[in-house]
Each structure stands twice: as structure tokens, then as C-alpha cells.
Amino acid sequence: MTKTRRERIRAATINEIKEIARQQMGESGAGALSLRAISREMGMSSPALYRYFASRDDLVTALLVDVYTAFADALEMARDGRLQGDHIGRFTAVACAYRDWAVASPQEYALIFGVPIPGYKAPSDVTSPIAARSMIVFLDVLVNAEKAGKADFSDSYVAITPAVAAQLQPWVDKLQFDGDIEILYTAMSNWSLMHGLVSLEIFGHFDLCITDVSSGELYRTEVAALAKRLSIQ
Amino acid sequence: MTKTRRERIRAATINEIKEIARQQMGESGAGALSLRAISREMGMSSPALYRYFASRDDLVTALLVDVYTAFADALEMARDGRLQGDHIGRFTAVACAYRDWAVASPQEYALIFGVPIPGYKAPSDVTSPIAARSMIVFLDVLVNAEKAGKADFSDSYVAITPAVAAQLQPWVDKLQFDGDIEILYTAMSNWSLMHGLVSLEIFGHFDLCITDVSSGELYRTEVAALAKRLSIQ
């Protein structure tokens, strides 16, 4: 924590760059990030930015990490806002926080879950662990509900074929997961539905069939249906 | 159909442009489309392209229309590959064709269902009708199954709140839809799950929790679960 003066200034500059970058991203999307525009807004020459980020992609990666973290934080906060034994409360809270965060920060959501930026490949060794965090929050809710006997994953139980179970195995290993594999499957399935609903909404693909989806009523209806299907109590 | 020689040549040139564009898009994504690169590959100077497309966005819109159409064609073909009375066969075929097409043409899928390209806004008056086509194929399968008494949407029936029903109303009007609104809701919900599964897969967001998702086994399992839930026969 005891940083030199120089290190503090450097960190502040990096923060300023990322802050302006996120602001620009919020306006036009991560794909439209412009190093020159950032430097201009900072009153700096553009090559100076390269002292802090070796390339545009490096800046994007840094943003990616921050955004992933903020997203996982939001989910965790939603979960911890409900009592530990309130499984359906936690399930609903996390699922709704998922959408709330995405609606509030569509470009950020697009950055982590959307189409990869042209020519940009996220370094998975950096992003994988952080990406897992948000998934784990959701998984955790299901696991605890199951441990308490307050959920029923029998629907998944009949669905999972051996081949699918095998596909999920590495995920089990990586997490050192000791619960039933049906929980993992259910988490993945529910997550997919949530992602589908949210991404169709925030990228405007619902516009042609649904008006004013912004209330979130439809999403909440779906979440309730999920909870009911899992018999979460 | 009796076009002049000039019109034929012009159409051929436009086709060549779009063909190269789609090829480039397949390599690096629609966001990375370069008019100059296209003209270079055609052995033409870049300003000549502007005789055919007023701007890069115009070209993207043209591609968008083509891709939407190809997608809807694929779904229709999958549906019509099964007998009219084979409702579960049609349901499964359309759902699987959805993924098959997306996996075979991820960049095309990204163009129509992904994050909007930075700075590009699809003219909804052009895209809306075409976008509806693919959705209608799927809806059609559900409607016919319900008419034949070979499906049960009671799950949705209990879920839909009046507010949600109101949100779906414009969609009902636009389609002059005379079936139960539960069918629309179910179509939307299933579509969202399919989109979620497919987009997470082809954009690589499953990589960290599932290995070799490419077999499609997992997707087919989900489709089977959907069919079961709707009691489609």
C-alpha cells in the first residue's frame, strides 16, 4: 500500500484513462473506443497513452476486467441483500440484478457477453477466472437451496444425457464442485435464458414484437416461472 | 424480368460486392468490413464502390437484409422438411436449424442478433418486416400444434400477467394473430432461450464452463426439455 509518489500519479492517470474510456464506451460502444479521442479529452498527446497501455486491445482488456468485476459485484450484492435461508429471494434477487445491471450498462454488458470486438481476442487466461465469478454467484444460490432441500432439480435430472454430463465435467473439476451435476446444468440453462432475454432486450431485438419491455415485467415473469419450475422455496 | 444489359451488369457487380463483403465478414466480423479492401479484391478503385452503395452503412444494411432472408429460409426449409402433422418433429427441426445455421454462420448471426455495429443503426422500417419472418416460422409451428390440440401452453397461461399481455398486444395486432396470447408468450420465451444458448456458444462464452459444446448435444437436450414442457406431440 505504501506507494511512491510516482506510482500514485501513474495509477491516477490510468484510472482517468479508463474512466474516460468507459464514458466513451457508454456513448458509442466498446468497438468505437478511440485512443486519440481519449487523449484529446485528457489534454494529452495520443502517443503518451501508449506509456500506459501498449495498444488499444490492452485498454479493452483492462476495461473488460473492470466490467466483469463490477458485474460480479452487483450480483453478489444482490444475493447478500437477502437472508441466507431465503433461497427464492436470493434466486430472484440475483436474476433481477442480472437484468438491472445490463439495462443500466448495456455497452458494458455487450463488452463482456456480446460479439467480440472486430480484431480483438480477449486473453482467456486473464478473463476466464473473473468471468467465472459472476457465474459462481448464481450457482451458489442454487447449491445452497439444494443443500437445504429447498429446490428440486428433477426436471434436469431426466434431461441430462451422459454426453452432456461429460461436457460439464471440466467445469466440475475446475470448481472442485461437490454437488450434483444437475445443479450445474440447471445453472447453465437458466443463465442462458436470462442472457437470451436480456441481450434481446438491450440490443433492441424485442422492439418489433414487444412494446415497452423496459418495465422488466416480462423478465420478472420469466424469472418467476424459472423459480416455480425449480420449486425453489 | 427483362432487364437491360446495363442493369444486369449492375446487378452482377452488386452481387460481387456483397459476396466479397460476406466473405470478409465471415473472416473478421461485420464490424471490420472495409470498403477499400473489397474494392481492392475486385480490382476496382474504392470510390467506384460508392456508385453502388452510398456508404458503408448502406452496404451493411443490404447484407443485413440478405442474411435475415437466408436465416428465415433455413428455418422454413427445416420446418417444411417434416410432415405438417408432425408437430414435435417440426418444433425440433426448426429449433435445431436455428442453432445449425448460427454455428455455420456465426458472423452472420452476430450481424442480425448481436450487438449493433458501432455507429450503425439498422433502419427498422427495412429490417423489421424481414426480421419478423424468422420469428413467424417458429410461431407457426406452435400455432398449428395448438390448433391440432397437440400442445399444452398451460405453463405460460398461469405465468402471464395482464401487464405482459398488454406488452404483447402490438405484436398480436401487427400479425393479425387470432390465437391465444399464451402462444406468443411461449414463442418469445423459447426463442429467448434458444438465442441465449446459441449466442453464448458461438461467441465463446461457454468455453469456460463447457468443453466441446460444438456437438450440439447440450442444445438438443434443451430443445427436448422445451418440447416436453409444452407437451408437443
Place this chain on the structure above:
DNA sequence: ATAAAATGTTATCAATGATAACAATAGTAA
């Protein structure tokens, strides 16, 4: 054949990411 329309070309502009060469500044050691 001649005028007009369509199509193509070169030259040019502003913007971008990126690098090289160089200048200024801050921190450190004599």
C-alpha cells in the same frame, strides 16, 4: 453522330492506431 447518363479514375481530406526520435521532468546517488 452526338448528347446524356452511368460508371470509373486520380487526388485529396480528416480521422485512426501505431512507432520513432527527441525533449522535458522527476527521482536518485555522488
Place this chain on the structure above:
DNA sequence: TTACTATTGTTATCATTGATAACATTTTAT
């Protein structure tokens, strides 16, 4: 204090992109 070094910043430059203007060529129709 002074001199050295690492850090940070600058200007100049390059290749690339989308886009437009001005001009040349080709094709079609009168």
C-alpha cells in the same frame, strides 16, 4: 548541490480507413 538515469511527455511520420470532388471513360439512347 550536482550529475546521472528512468519516466513521461512531445512532435513528426506512416499506413489505413471512409468519404468527397473533379475529371475521364464508357455505354446507351436520341
